[in-house]
Amino acid sequence: MSNPLRVAVIGAGPAGVYAADILTKSETTTEVDLFDRMPTPYGLVRYGVAPDHPRIKGIVNALHKILDKPGIRFLGHVEYGVDCKLEDLRRHYDAVVFATGAADDRNLGIPGAELPGSHGASEFISFYDGHPDSPRDWNLDARNVAVLGAGNVALDVGRVLAKQADDLLDTEIPDNVHSALSRSNVTDVHVFARRGPAQTKFTPLELRELDHEPNTELIVHPEGFEIDEAGEEAMRTNNQVKSVVKTLQDWALRDPVGNTARRLHFHFLRRPVEILGEDAVSGLRTEVMELTGDGSVRGTGEYETYDVQSVYRAVGYLSSALPDVPFDHGSGTIPHDGGRVLDLDGDHVPGVYTTGWIKRGPVGLIGHTKGDALETVNNLLSDAENLPEPAEPERDAILRMLDERGISYTTWEGWNQLDAHERALGTERGRERLKVVEREEMVRISREEAEV
Template identity: 75%
Template sequence: MTRPLRVAIIGSGPAGVYAADILSKAETPTDIDLLDRMPAPYGLVRYGVAPDHPRIKGIVDALHRILEKPGIRFLGNIDYGVDCKLDDLRHHYDSVIFATGAKDDRELDIPGIDLPHSHGAADFISWYDGYPEAPRDWTLDARSVAVVGAGNVALDVARVLAKQADDLLHTEIPDNVYQALKSSQVTDVHLFARRGPAQTKFTPLELRELDHQPGMELVVHPEGFELDEASEESIRTNNQVKTVVKTLQDWALRDGSTDSLRRLHFHFLRRPAEVLGTDRVEGLRTEVMELTGDGNVQGTGEFETVPVQALYRAVGYLGSPLADVPFDHDTGTVPNEGGRVLDLDGQHIPGVYTTGWIKRGPVGLIGHTKGDALETINNLLADTAGAGDGFRHAEPEPSDILQLLDERGVPYTTWDGWNRLDAHERSLGQARDRERIKVVGREEMVAISRDDR
């Protein structure tokens, strides 16, 4: 009897887990390993989503059920390109799928952007989400802060900066993050969007969540709050745009509060032009933009300056290059056609695939990765069917990759190990009337997972 198809998926975030789920439901019998750099699974959901998003965190429950399925195995604390390389994986698996996501900040090329206290959103998120490789200290001595961006990531950063630390105690926020936010000097957070309110990428739920933050006043500045013909058409034809604009309009009409501890300001049609300062960020100079009737904008040549002492750019993510895999540095993606990874000549590298943000770029919500994974898996299965048994290598057995990792001294973690770590984090939280307290240090995570304490 033909043995199951053996597939390695690099990355255990939503993209990788959804790919494993779809593959496990195929008529073709499969053995699937998800390999991750982190000792724990879930990728973006554990380390890239703000801790006060219980709805999105609830996705963990669905991912957990998938990773418990027979034929799917989680192997963590494995650094692809260091602990194992593509040749190793192609020797031990019939196919390899890269689902490594996009974790690097896209650059904002303006003067002064490299001043101290100018940060990328991804770095800040990694800090407050307890990413093991992120610094554990973060200076929050600025009273006025700029956030550049018009998507949900910008909203997350702005909300966490403007929120009261005690309102995060019900979450899994690490203790050092709570203490830093508790002592934060922030009074005003200014969010700058280059285009108008109808062109933002906020989702209605994310935006409206801001209205339920105690002690936070929402200030929508009327300057720049403009709609052109394209904006009006979007409002008529897109309920999401309609809801976002209506929400912002309602906030703009409110009277200012006198007892707010912090204020979150929205500035539209303002293009970041220069970060001002000498030894650190001291201000943000923006160009006033105007809508051109088709949803695009153009500069007016008029500039404004807002005094700020820190800046966070949330202008997009980029994927990171992968050892022995082609990479497009402009788009931050792996070149592919329908998930089939392409070499420099545009030819499919047999048995190598990709899915998620490293495949298509960091666009769309978490749920969009399901359709993305379906395309990749369908093409992988079509290639398998076309090649017949010749697609399967003679060598691989499920135990072989574990033997290789043991020989190389890699302290890999397993699904059972994650369940131990999960129970430990929950017990830490229970002792303080919280759902969980996240363990941050990699060595401690590995020790708990492998029961090496």
């Protein structure tokens, strides 16, 4: 191939950025354009992780270094399926990689899930992360709140709900989020896990972070705190499981404090079966579960009701279908063979690939994303000589198309400008950053220099 390999990556979160990195490090000369519907890069790292998350700064720094590479171009505020179609991308690129992730909430599938006061975790996370498409206010009138789930998302939601608003002032939370959290009436947050402590998906660092909140008491309820044979084996062979269980055990053995402003409760072997209420959430009904010895659980037929006025469902993310791209609605993923997108007949769609959560489902940490991208990129590169030739491969042809359509796209230079602006806003308040929330304002700041 005499000309550079031109690749469009749709989605500028970790999955897309790592795919771009691997492509530009390969022996094949490659030019990568990273598209995102947001005016900013980083995907869920910017809009899906709690602002006080201990690892967020390191992740952003790593992604920034990759996006700073000359072979990678960021084009934000461009929505696939709205501003450009697959046929547009194929006209300008040899290959297209879909890395749009999973940002929707998985359906819990129990009665009452749609009641006012029942929220998907991603809705709340988008609010406190200042997502431009999220509401600017949040009702926190409930005193007793349930969080359903046993992963890090549930921990993030529970921690933010139980935290004092002023303790977040050293983060990048926007003013509207701080204002809403300051008015919160929450006193008790109850985290419910369907299985036992050895079967949770918490990671040790994120779990231990909860213990750094001086105004929040951690309460691990003994009912349901059980370890079966499979759990004991997991603790012997997996240091992460061992650390999680030990941390929870230590908390369970503590003497009650009783004088904190808020309490964060853990309930194990409790399966939510119904969110109660007529016009709004008024309670949660759970079934008591029991371990079967192999890590699975079964219902006992015994039920408990908890007095809660709000429920947050943190039971998993779900990807959205994309126009002109095959999609398996059952698994919430794009059908593929090693990242090669497959059509209804199981044949590879020439020049179309996928990576990240929309490829494998919303599981795994950042490290899994790198390996996933490597598989996809290796297969793309092995196909390079047989990829369909684009009609308009010249690098700036795509920019002309966007300009002709009146799309106010943002660039990497524009992000650096917005980044500096947010940091300057933070400096005025003695903080590292203050996030800009409004989409139009982000676009304006990002494009300001180009329009002068």
